[in-house]
Amino acid sequence: MIGILDGYVDEPSCLGVPPYVAPYPRYIAGMLERLGIKWRYATADEYRKNPEVFQKADKIIVIAGIAVPGKYLGGKPLSLKELPSIYPEKEKILVGPVTLEIEDEMEGYTAMPFPFEHELYQHLGGRVDDFSRNFVNDFAVLGARVVREHPDFPNVICEVETYKGCYWKKCSFCIERIHKVSMRDPGAVIREIRALYSTGVRHFRLGNQTDFFTYMADFSREYPRPNPDFMKSFHRAVWSECPKIKTLHLDNVNPKTIAEYPEESREIIKTVVCYQTPGNIAAFGMESADERVIEKNNLLANPDEVLFAIEMMNRYGRHVGYSGLPCFLPGINFVFGLKGETKETFQKNYDFLMEILERGLLVRRVNLRQVKVFDFTPMAEIGERNVRRHKRYFRLFKERIRNNFDRKMLERILPKGRLIRDLRIEEKHGKMSFGRQLATYPILVGVVGDFQRNTFIDGRVVAYGKRSITAVPRVDINSASLHQLVHIPGIGKRTASDIAAKKPFNSLTEIEREVGREKAEILVRYLLVPG
Secondary structure (H helix, E strand, C coil), X not given: CEEEEEXXXXXXXXXXXXXXXXXXXXXXXXXXXXXXXXXXXXXXXXXXXXXXXXXXXCXXXXXXXXXXXXXXXXXXXXXXXXXXXXXXXXXXXXXXXXXHCCCCCCCCEEECCCCCXXXXXXXXXXXXXXXXXXXXXXXXXXXXXXXHHCCCCCCCEEEEECEECCCCCCCCCCHHXXXXXXXXXXXXHXXXXXXXXXXXXXXXXXXXXXXXXXXXXXXXXXXCECXXXXXXXXXXXXXXXXXXXXXXXXXXXXXXXXXXXXXXXXHHHHHHHHHCCCCEEEEEEEECCCHHHHHHCCCCXXXXXXXXXXXXXXXXXXXXXXXXXXXXXXXXXEEECCCCCCHHHHHHXXXXXXXXXXXXXXXXXXXXXXXXXXXXCHHHHCCCHHHHHCHHHHHHHHHHHHHXXXXXXXXXXXXXXXXXXXXXXEEEECCEEEEECCCCCCCEEEEECCCCCCCEEEEXXXXXXXXXXXXXXCCECCCCCHHHHHCCCCCHHHHHHHHHHHCCCCCHHHHHHXXXXXXXXXXXXXXXXXX
8 A cells, every 4th residue: 555645735836735735646646546556645734643644554655845935724734854754664755846855865765856747657667658748637537536535625626737837938936947838638637627526526726837828829939829719618618517616716827928919818818707716816927027137037027018917807807706706816926036136126016016006906916925946947046145135125025015005905805894705714713713715815814703614604804904804704693792793893892782682683673673773784784684
């Protein structure tokens, strides 16, 4: 028996930290199924709670690697420091982006090159005839049932790969430069989604590619030309096979594609708004608004092109869907510490974001991170020199953005009183529970009240943090706590105390008699009240 230890991955084009499940566990389980080898799957968090989980395994395949570090609510990724202590007496195979960080052989591990699928299958005794990404197609289907072993199942989002690689391959810092562009057959992708759907999965993200708009595009040009007719037929086929999907989102979109091919991109944006679910985000890899940094790091889109792409996406995607969030908005990724960066770079990035606010545009998230340097990238020439040199500038810039941009944007996207649906509670602290929608890059919501993990709650927005919001749950007035009543705008402590003392109410008339018609109307909006 072989153990599959999911230590979680986070890459420029792939999420694998819960609630996301990367494709890699499915590929590996599928390989083992094909070879007739028994397997067992567990996450890093399960392993930490029960280190004996793989005691009966002959060997263990460890998946790990955080190429774009972040803060995680759903799970704690395996670190390099933890790897040596994992069953030192057993044979272990290491896969994932973590292998890009290991300079020498790690004792007790056989490290597979990244991407690992072909080499791993050969190492396990399989024969490889197809060296394209279609190699994983059958394994993705055969290994679909592995997601049922995830501790959060069915409350997981399965990352589905459409293609691997980057046509640009020039950005100074990105690990995608090592991948050759190779498309997966659309029919195979749909079969994979159907296989996952059959196991009970209802939440999907079309990720693990550098630009979703260029899936099955014309790559004979300098910049791939999108194929809007294909995109529409592809989405129709997904829904035809899986009619009760709850989440269908995407990941990366290159703003350069939209700027170069506005007509084709416009049609794809319409298709995404129509066929994917609300709360969707296209992550734009802008990286910098400083032309000098753009040139020195071979970045693809300039600020005017990014702004054009934001405007176009707003035109069709900003209206609010049933989830309570706009249907389809851009997100912007900035990377700091790149070649050519100066103090002025931070101001140019700030000015760019302020222009977005001034134009009344919506941007769902702004991701600020410092570059992680890999030895095989051009950034190795200067390493983390600029990260260290500009540490203070980065801290001040981040503080300015959180105070002057993020809060204002949250207020635009989710005004007070907006109903947000299907918040999955993930943890609780005191009188507050914290949850998110099962979505791509969801907003963290502090829900007033004590709720168990994996409870689903609807709530209305009442307050804002820098990157999060507070919501009052839409519960029955007779079960609402004093703490929840106090948080409802316009109610106040005295009225909340009166309501708590006079519960239960049997009719709206009783509520109006107690608090007056005006406050009763507020309560009707925020809570469930008897007719």
